[in-house]
Amino acid sequence: MSSFHGMSSVHRDLMDGCGRLPSVGAVVKGSRPSLPWFVVDAAGREVEPVSRYLRDLALGDASALTGRSYGYDLLRWFRVLWAVDVGWEQATEAETTAMVGWLRTAPNPQRRRTRLDSIPAGVVNPKTGKTTLLDGYAPRTIAHALTVVHGFYAFHQHYGRGPVINPVPESRDRRARMAHRSRWRRRPLPGGPGCGRRCGSASPGRFRIGCGTSCSRR
Numbered sequence: 001m002s003s004f005h006g007m008s009s010v011h012r013d014l015m016d017g018c019g020r021l022p023s024v025g026a027v028v029k030g031s032r033p034s035l036p037w038f039v040v041d042a043a044g045r046e047v048e049p050v051s052r053y054l055r056d057l058a059l060g061d062a063s064a065l066t067g068r069s070y071g072y073d074l075l076r077w078f079r080v081l082w083a084v085d086v087g088w089e090q091a092t093e094a095e096t097t098a099m100v101g102w103l104r105t106a107p108n109p110q111r112r113r114t115r116l117d118s119i120p121a122g123v124v125n126p127k128t129g130k131t132t133l134l135d136g137y138a139p140r141t142i143a144h145a146l147t148v149v150h151g152f153y154a155f156h157q158h159y160g161r162g163p164v165i166n167p168v169p170e171s172r173d174r175r176a177r178m179a180h181r182s183r184w185r186r187r188p189l190p191g192g193p194g195c196g197r198r199c200g201s202a203s204p205g206r207f208r209i210g211c212g213t214s215c216s217r218r
Contacts, residue, residue, distance in 0.1 A: 011084055021083055049162075053152050080098055081095060100142055104136040
């Protein structure tokens, strides 16, 4: 993983599972074959850098479903950028680290447990002998998200846009290592017991980033 240089408290809160991404923006169905899906920001404005990339994918014979999938991955990436107040052209590996940390600990809607007697995440089921899935996203999902963001920046770098260095590592092996869940990364979920931070809220008019817990920063 990258070093902690250049990381704000919001970066660290996201990385440690004590922050929430702002639920802003959306993936919208387009009306043209050249752009079947596109991403909009909190004000409903089209995120043009994403549209350029998705349009290039569509022209390269990528299916509409692929464009939709990539759109959601890039929407998540831009939510990270909006949360830490970094423009897409200034993104570094610090933002990638924050996104990976958040994905490892964020509640996955597909793994949501609604029954009160459900076995907690990561605990061995006494009936089946199998360990229940952890609440975060699977390493394969994280690796795919990293591949999409890397491709987005590689596309823009080809035309002289964006940061000089791709914020996502070039090496596939390194991206795979970033996506792999290590023991020290099994952090508490946002708002869950054991969260060691009181994540601050943003100033008025900005996105709130907080875990909602009453614990104080250690």
